[in-house]
């Protein structure tokens with residue numbers, strides 16, 4: 001018959017502590033600490049007995065103990081996987097996962113099992129960091145997908161999406177909304193004489209002027225090439241034409257080979273349309289056609305759409 005081995009708490013790698021039940025006098029005092037606890041805390045088992053559990057915990061963990069862990073133990077009789085921070089003899093703070101149970105009877109004690117959780121904490125922190133990084137990448141990807149790379153304005157896709165949202169709001173509130181389409185005059189000549197990079201520079205400067213003169217509620221985007229568009233909520237045709245006229249003057253401050261830059265503009269407004277044809281495509285098409293008519297009429301001017 002093989003000799004029977006008696007396994008004791010010192011044979012196990014987890015730290016075991018026993019305290020009196022919290023509703024007893026001296027409830028926080030340690031009555032027992034095994035070798036695992038001594039190893040984790042760097043304090044001999046005998047030196048731990050008689051000390052208070054609260055002395056071993058950080059202030060934040062003591063708050064957690066009083067407000068959550070002890071009430072839960074008294075109510076449920078046990079608790080699992082509570083994260084607390086304990087202080088070691090060297091003054092280090094280490095995270096631990098705690099499982100605890102309240103033994104039944106008059107002599108109720110609390111048996112605590114503490115598992116060092118430094119690695120788990122590191123892993124949690126790395127996961128949080130990785131999640132933040134992914135969120136930031138996905139935000140960057142989103143921004144790339146809605147932004148025109150050269151000018152920083154919204155691109156055609158986003159212009160359409162925002163315009164549709166604004167148009168739906170305008171329909172609900174029965175307020176007017178206008179679309180302005182503008183195109184640089186003879187831009188090919190700029191590229192041909194000044195070079196493509198100088199052309200890019202002009203597109204950027206024009207975009208900056210447009211952005212600076214858009215209201216917060218307006219959407220201004222690059223539709224493509226040297227064509228830009230405004231969507232103006234709460235703006236009737238007459239007000240959109242005032243903005244367009246102002247744009248001619250502002251854009252004229254950009255000089256190309258000593259000459260003011262000029263643009264042709266078309267304006268269309270929802271107030272002129274029947275409810276059922278009042279869609280962004282219709283408004284944009286009308287404004288775009290008016291812009292081409294402005295080109296045909298000699299450029300450097302604004303024309304209102306013919307509905």
Ligand SMILES: Nc1nc2c(ncn2[C@@H]2O[C@H](COP(=O)(O)OP(=O)(O)OP(=O)(O)O)[C@@H](O)[C@H]2O)c(=O)[nH]1
Nearest residue numbers: 184185186187188189191196197199200225226295
């Ligand atoms: N530098 C630069 N040029 C561009 C870009 N996108 C389009 N263009 C140029 O814009 C010019 C547009 O030329 P056209 O469509 O003939 O129009 P235009 O010369 O402006 O003449 P009108 O519109 O009739 O006044 C072309 O030379 C395109 O290459 C860009 O991102 N950068």
